Amino acid sequence: MSDAAHAHDDHGHHAHPTGIMRWLTTTNHKDIGTMYLWFALIMLFSAGTMALLIRAELFHPGMQLMHPDFFNQLTTMHGLIMIFGAIMPAFTGFANWQVPLMLGAPDMAFPRMNNWSFWLLPVAGIMLLGSFLLPGGAVAGGWTMYPPLFIQGGVSYDLTILAVHIMGLSSIMGSINIITTILNMRAPGLTLMKMPLFCWTWLITAYLLIATMPVLAGAVTMLLTDRNFGTHFFNAAGGGDPVMFQHIFWFFGHPEVYILILPAFGIVSQIIPTFARKPLFGYASMVYATASIAILSFTVWAHHMFTTGMPVASQLFFMFSTMLIAVPTGVKVFNWVATMWKGSLTFETPMLFAIAFVCLFTIGGFSGLVLAMAPVDIQLQDTYYVVAHFHYVLVSGALFSIFAGIYFWLPKWTGHMYNETLGKTHFWLSVIGMNIVFFPMHFLGLAGMPRRIPDYALQFTEFNQIATVGAFIFGFSQLLFLAVVLKTIKGGAKASDRVWEGAEGLEWTVPSPAPYHTFETAPVVK
Amino acid sequence: MTTGKSTTLTKLIVVALGMFGFGFALVPFYYKICEVSGINSGDEQSLVKNTQVDTSRWVTIEFDANTNEGLPWQFTPVQHSLKVHPGQLIQVEYDVANNSDHAIVGQAVPSYGPARAGAFFRKIECFCFTPQKLAAGERRRMPVLFVLDPSMDKDLHTVTLSYTFFNTDTKAQTAALRKTGAHG
Numbered sequence: 001m002s003d004a005a006h007a008h009d010d011h012g013h014h015a016h017p018t019g020i021m022r023w024l025t026t027t028n029h030k031d032i033g034t035m036y037l038w039f040a041l042i043m044l045f046s047a048g049t050m051a052l053l054i055r056a057e058l059f060h061p062g063m064q065l066m067h068p069d070f071f072n073q074l075t076t077m078h079g080l081i082m083i084f085g086a087i088m089p090a091f092t093g094f095a096n097w098q099v100p101l102m103l104g105a106p107d108m109a110f111p112r113m114n115n116w117s118f119w120l121l122p123v124a125g126i127m128l129l130g131s132f133l134l135p136g137g138a139v140a141g142g143w144t145m146y147p148p149l150f151i152q153g154g155v156s157y158d159l160t161i162l163a164v165h166i167m168g169l170s171s172i173m174g175s176i177n178i179i180t181t182i183l184n185m186r187a188p189g190l191t192l193m194k195m196p197l198f199c200w201t202w203l204i205t206a207y208l209l210i211a212t213m214p215v216l217a218g219a220v221t222m223l224l225t226d227r228n229f230g231t232h233f234f235n236a237a238g239g240g241d242p243v244m245f246q247h248i249f250w251f252f253g254h255p256e257v258y259i260l261i262l263p264a265f266g267i268v269s270q271i272i273p274t275f276a277r278k279p280l281f282g283y284a285s286m287v288y289a290t291a292s293i294a295i296l297s298f299t300v301w302a303h304h305m306f307t308t309g310m311p312v313a314s315q316l317f318f319m320f321s322t323m324l325i326a327v328p329t330g331v332k333v334f335n336w337v338a339t340m341w342k343g344s345l346t347f348e349t350p351m352l353f354a355i356a357f358v359c360l361f362t363i364g365g366f367s368g369l370v371l372a373m374a375p376v377d378i379q380l381q382d383t384y385y386v387v388a389h390f391h392y393v394l395v396s397g398a399l400f401s402i403f404a405g406i407y408f409w410l411p412k413w414t415g416h417m418y419n420e421t422l423g424k425t426h427f428w429l430s431v432i433g434m435n436i437v438f439f440p441m442h443f444l445g446l447a448g449m450p451r452r453i454p455d456y457a458l459q460f461t462e463f464n465q466i467a468t469v470g471a472f473i474f475g476f477s478q479l480l481f482l483a484v485v486l487k488t489i490k491g492g493a494k495a496s497d498r499v500w501e502g503a504e505g506l507e508w509t510v511p512s513p514a515p516y517h518t519f520e521t522a523p524v525v526k
Numbered sequence: 527m528t529t530g531k532s533t534t535l536t537k538l539i540v541v542a543l544g545m546f547g548f549g550f551a552l553v554p555f556y557y558k559i560c561e562v563s564g565i566n567s568g569d570e571q572s573l574v575k576n577t578q579v580d581t582s583r584w585v586t587i588e589f590d591a592n593t594n595e596g597l598p599w600q601f602t603p604v605q606h607s608l609k610v611h612p613g614q615l616i617q618v619e620y621d622v623a624n625n626s627d628h629a630i631v632g633q634a635v636p637s638y639g640p641a642r643a644g645a646f647f648r649k650i651e652c653f654c655f656t657p658q659k660l661a662a663g664e665r666r667r668m669p670v671l672f673v674l675d676p677s678m679d680k681d682l683h684t685v686t687l688s689y690t691f692f693n694t695d696t697k698a699q700t701a702a703l704r705k706t707g708a709h710g
Contacts, residue, residue, distance in 0.1 A: 109531050172542050180534040214542050218549020233553060248552050 024119070027111030028516060029096045032118050034413075036093030037406075039121055041482070043085030044399075046129060048475055050078040055437075055471035058464050061456050071454035072140035077128065079143030080160070083260065084167045085125055087394065090402045091263040092117075092174045095202050097413065099178060101507035101514065102196045104187030104523045109180035117173035120166050127163040131156035142452065144249060145219075147234040147242045151226050158227065161220045168213045175206035175213075182206075187506065189525035193287070196505050197280060200287050201266030204294045208255045208262070211298075216252035219245060243308050250301035258297045261361075261393060262290060264401035265332060268354045270505075271408050272336050275351035276343025277502035282335040289328035289335075296325050306377045315374040322372035326365065333362055348500075349423035353404035356396060356431050364392025367442065382452070385445025391438045396431075403430070403481065410485065411499045415513030416492035422484045429477035436470025579613035580676040587674070590688035591620060596701070597693040598626040599660070604667065612646075613676035619667050620653065620689065624660035631659045631694045639686035646678040647687065657694050 017025055026032060054074050057065050066074075096114065100107055108114045131138040134156045141149035141157070145164075150157055182203045186195070222233040223245070232238025234245045265286075273280045280286065302310060302318045310318075336358050345351070367389040371377050380386060403426075411417050440463040445451075449460045456464065495512040506525070510518045587610060589603035604619040624630055634654040638644035649655075653668035660666065674685075 110535070176535060176538045176542070179538060180531050183534055184530045210538055210542050211545050214544075214546035215549035215552070218546050218552075222550070222553075244553060244556060247556055248549060251549075251552065 025115070027107070027115050029100050029108045029111070029114065030413075030514065030516065032108075032114050033093045033096030033098075035118050036089045036096055036121075039118075039125070040086050040090035040093060040402075041485075043081050043089070043125060045478070045482075047078045047081035047086060048478065050074045050081070052471060052475045054078065055468040057454055058456070059468045061458055061461055061464075063455060066454070068454045069140055070137060072142075072452065073132065073138040075452050076139050076142055077132070080139075080164075081125075081128060082394070083143065083256075084164070085121075085128070087260050087398045087402070088167075088171060089121055091202075091205070091260075091398075092171075092178075094198075094263065094267065094402075094405055094409075095174075095178050098409065098507060099181055099199055099202060100185070101412075101510065101518060102199055102505055103182065103185060103190060104506045104519045104525070105181060105185035106517065106519050106522075108177045109185060110177050113173050114177050117170045117177065120170040120173075124163040124166040124170070127159050127166070131159050131163075134159070144253070145223065145245075146249070147223065147226070147245050148236070150223055151235055158224065161224050164220050165217055168217045171209050172213050175209040178202055178206040179210070187519070187522045187525050190506075193284065194525065196266075197269035197283065197286055198263070198266035201262045201269070201290050204290050205259050205262045208259050208294050208297070212252040212255040212259070215248065216256075219248040219252065222248075243305070246305050246308065247302070250304045251298075253304065254301045255294070255297040257390075257393070258293055260398050262293070264357065264361075264398045265290065267401045267405040267408070268336065268357050271350050271354040271404055272339050272358075273504070274408075274500050274502040275346055275348060275354075276340045277345075278339055278343045279504075280335065281338035281341075282331070285331055286335055289331040292328040293325060296321065296328070300325065303372055303374075303377070306374045307381045319372055319374045323369060326369055329365055333358060333365075344502075346501075348407075349418070349420065349427055350404045350408035352424065352427045352431075353400045353407065356427070357400045357404065360392055360396030360400070360431075360434070364389055364394075364397055367392060380445060382450055383445035384441040384449045384451055387451045388438050388441035388445060391441070395434055395438065400430070403427075406485065408500075409507075410488050411495035412507060412510075412512050412514055414489050414492075415495055415511075416488050417495050417499075418484050418488040418492065422480065422487070426477060426480045426484060429480065430474060433470050433474030433477055437467050437474055438470075440464075440466045440470075578676050579611050581611050583612065583680070584609050585612055585674060585678070585682065586684045587616075588684065588686040589618060589620075590686055592688065592690040593632075594690060594692045596695075596698045597630065597632050597691050599624055599630070599632060599691055601689070601691050610674065612674040612678050615650075615671070615673055617669055617671045619669050621665070621667055622658070622660065622691070623665040624663060627662050629659060629661045631657050632691045633657045633694050634689045634691045637688045637690070639688065640682070642679070643682055643685040646675040646682075646685075648673045648675055654689060 016022070023031065023035060026035075053066070054071065057063075057071055096108065099105075128138070134154070136154035136156060138156050139145075139150070139153060139160045141153060145160075182195070182199055186192075192200075222231065225231040226233055226235050226240070232240040234240045234242050236242060269280055269286060300318055300322045302314060303322045306315055306318075340355075347355075367385065371380060371386065371389055407418060407423055444460055444463050444467075447460065449456055497511055498508045499512060500508075506519075506523060507514075509523070586607055588607045589605065591601045591603050593599050593601050600621075600623045602621050604621055608616065608618065610616055633656075636644075636647075636652075636654055638647065649670065649672045651669060651671040653670065658666075658668070670687075
């Protein structure tokens with residue numbers, strides 16, 4: 001008997017648990033998708049608060065608000081929670097909601113496992129946030145978990161390693177579910193090359209997750225045994241090599257940055273054709289570009305390590321392989337622009353976020369190319385230039401695509417249109433705030449301000465103050481986002497089934513709000 | 527449908543477990559790659575490698591030690607000669623003992639043979655840089671750390687490094703000189 005059949009029994013019209021038990025025991029992909037998205041939002045606000053504390057401390061040179069060690073805890077936890085708690089669960093939430101709807105499938109392939117992969121996350125989230133209360137505070141060794149700091153730290157380091165294990169397990173289970181759903185549960189006639197691009201990007205992302213998350217699990221397991229069981233994988237005192245950890249970590253870590261951006265490519269590739277009222281330009285090339293990025297991502301890991309004393313030949317190899325990734329990424333940006341070219345464009349909030357994504361992600365991509373050059377990287381390593389680079393790809397890249405996706409599909413999920421004026425206000429506050437925070441960081445980095453340090457030289461004061469003002473604008477405007485979402489859930493103009501004039505695909509054929517059970521009989525795609 | 531799903535599930539679990547093992551396999555794998563390709567032989571990388579050693583020729587260095595008449599010290603090189611490549615980092619030691627019954631401060635002055643070789647001795651550490659105070663009856667070993675400049679003239683095959691210790695107390699020095707003068 002299939003798991004899907006079980007799920008159906010659980011949520012039959014007669015036995016429907018209510019209250020907290022509905023959410024704890026649910027195997028419905030829509031419920032689970034919703035929970036993923038709320039979890040991601042809570043984590044976004046937690047880690048965002050940490051970011052604001054960091055920026056508040058950096059408003060003036062010298063120490064103002066906190067002990068330097070607490071500052072280090074904040075930078076570490078901000079990174080860990082934003083990546084593993086906010087961005088990744090948000091994308092998995094989208095996958096849960098949209099993949100079955102887009103494929104014409106009744107649910108995910110393994111609904112019970114789906115329930116597990118969500119409910120592991122709050123456990124890990126509580127461990128991470130709770131570690132602030134432990135003696136010695138939370139981990140302060142950077143989100144990259146490098147030894148020797150991660151071998152030497154206190155009890156919160158063990159707890160964080162366990163949390164990373166749990167989150168990794170959750171991601172692997174989620175990915176298995178997504179791959180199996182996409183490969184086995186497409187509606188008749190929906191061939192792989194007819195799939196919406198969001199499904200394609202998630203399929204490839206899920207493969208990346210399955211290939212790299214276990215490697216991260218292995219790396220942190222080695223940290224754990226170095227800490228507690230006397231092994232010396234990375235402990236130089238026993239003949240180990242701390243740089244070895246960096247090699248293993250970045251074997252996971254670089255594909256991970258594409259895990260954080262490929263689903264964003266997928267979301268944007270759904271939104272731009274809708275509001276340009278034209279089919280996506282170069283669909284097949286988009287699929288191949290996504291796959292090329294994924295494959296190339298395994299060959300570039302050591303560009304994070306140019307200053308570890310690599311021989312010139314390796315530096316050249318990793319430098320050129322990194323630059324090669326700009327080619328498929330360029331294909332994608334070209335295709336998005338070509339989709340908009342001569343389209344009947346309208347600029348609703350999702351489209352605004354999608355266009356901002358294309359522009360600002362490209363800036364982040366270009367600063368990435370600058371960093372890819374080994375001689376330049378040696379100068380810029382661990383400066384604010386790096387911080388500016390990865391926030392351009394993760395905030396105006398990943399996060400903006402998440403906002404775009406929420407505004408795009410929220411009418412389908414809730415049955416109500418969001419308030420367009422408030423949505424646009426949220427967009428403009430976000431896009432202006434985001435640039436005020438992160439653009440000055442390019443200059444700070446070029447001038448030599450190091451990252452992850454709570455104090456700085458006097459000449460960096462003005463740009464840091466600009467960045468802090470921008471951070472508070474950006475941070476507090478997300479409360480507006482929360483308000484818009486809550487308002488839309490409670491009420492608003494009735495959304496039509498198709499919601500958007502240019503919307504194409506199976507998910508727009510079901511009523512708005514999408515009923516609890518959809519596609520119990522598979523639609524036929526011609 | 528169901529069999530399709532469970533096949534996919536099994537395959538994916540195998541991949542995940544395999545990749546977990548692969549993470550551990552990366553440790554010996556990286557070591558092996560570095561060993562075979564010689565990319566990261568740990569010792570060489572951690573020591574700053576002196577690339578300017580001229581291995582094409584050998585130079586013999588002779589070590590010599592003298593004391594001025596005014597200084598009742600015994601002063602000898604521990605090793606009397608060494609065969610080295612120009613550019614090599616060299617450390618030698620000298621043995622010095624104060625045979626008098628009172629503390630004396632002495633200063634060593636180097637000289638080179640032939641004199642033009644002196645320009646090619648690059649001293650990093652030497653007891654001759656500072657005055658040395660020896661208590662009555664004290665014995666000490668003192669290092670000299672130096673490099674022979676690889677640009678040293680090719681016709682120099684044997685060079686001499688010679689030290690003479692002088693008493694820094696100028697009165698004792700002149701008194702000793704007078705005494706030798708009377709004898710002469």
